[in-house]
Amino acid sequence: MSVALKTSPAGAVADTLGDVYRRLADICEVLSVRIAGDAQGGATAAELVKDEAVLDAFVDAEAARIRHRYGTVPRRDVAASRALHDYAWSVALLMSGAWYLERRVPRIRPEDLRLDLATAEFTLTPGADLTCLPGDPAATLPGVLTVPHEDALCDELRAAVAEHMEPLLTAIGPLARRGQRALWGMVADDLVSGIWYLGRTLGREGDAVRAATTLLPTGVTPYPGGAGFRYLTTDDGRRHPTRTRTGCCMYYTIRPDEACATCPRTCDAERLRRLQG
Numbered sequence: 001m002s003v004a005l006k007t008s009p010a011g012a013v014a015d016t017l018g019d020v021y022r023r024l025a026d027i028c029e030v031l032s033v034r035i036a037g038d039a040q041g042g043a044t045a046a047e048l049v050k051d052e053a054v055l056d057a058f059v060d061a062e063a064a065r066i067r068h069r070y071g072t073v074p075r076r077d078v079a080a081s082r083a084l085h086d087y088a089w090s091v092a093l094l095m096s097g098a099w100y101l102e103r104r105v106p107r108i109r110p111e112d113l114r115l116d117l118a119t120a121e122f123t124l125t126p127g128a129d130l131t132c133l134p135g136d137p138a139a140t141l142p143g144v145l146t147v148p149h150e151d152a153l154c155d156e157l158r159a160a161v162a163e164h165m166e167p168l169l170t171a172i173g174p175l176a177r178r179g180q181r182a183l184w185g186m187v188a189d190d191l192v193s194g195i196w197y198l199g200r201t202l203g204r205e206g207d208a209v210r211a212a213t214t215l216l217p218t219g220v221t222p223y224p225g226g227a228g229f230r231y232l233t234t235d236d237g238r239r240h241p242t243r244t245r246t247g248c249c250m251y252y253t254i255r256p257d258e259a260c261a262t263c264p265r266t267c268d269a270e271r272l273r274r275l276q277g
Helices: 012-027 045-050 052-070 076-102 150-176 180-201 205-215 268-275
Strands: 033-035 104-106 113-116 121-124 130-132 230-233 239-242
Touching: 012 033, 012 076, 012 104, 012 130, 012 180, 045 052, 045 113, 045 150, 052 076, 052 150, 076 104, 076 121, 076 150, 076 180, 076 205, 104 150, 130 150, 150 180, 150 205, 180 205, 205 239
Parallel strands: 033 121
Antiparallel strands: 104 130, 113 121, 230 239
């Protein structure tokens, strides 16, 4: 992953957000994003929802990656679902990561995010839309909003992710051949799993599970399901957090024998078998 940080024209807030995005990119090796003050090339997230040809190219590029990686030709709806899954996971983590690491919630405008369709690498120009808690040093920066407590900050994060994702879900729904509940279920899963992944990467899995559960304790509109973590105990007495996805990332259609450990089609007995090796 390459990360290039340039001076942002959006000022101090953008510089602050650029710092946390850079930190996330350093921590999360699978988060393919570069941070730039003046991004060029690729398709913007806004174009994905406004231009049918760009959306088709977005799905075509994912289908090509699946053929290259797995040697199989995916159905069109599977390619659309997989492309959406990668996008939702990445964008949600950029916002939820700032919340988890610093208790700050940015809003990412579609115009500020570009995607290289061939490589699936994102380029993000940090904006100036930030919400934080009173007492945060960032609260003194021009234009920053404050909310009174942690619950309100959770509301802000859920709203920020939903605001960014809603136009894309509407546009890609017919290609993915899935209803809005299923699509929002995928977004909820990706929001939770990104925080979970970040916590594991930092060696703070238990803390991340608690944070994700605080963020989505149950279904909260438009998200149809909560974090829903539970624990499995292996023969050595160790407890491992797990959950069952509300939606489906469709990976099982590509590798039927390698379904995700959180797949709705995977029972707890199979999850335990995998944990025990």
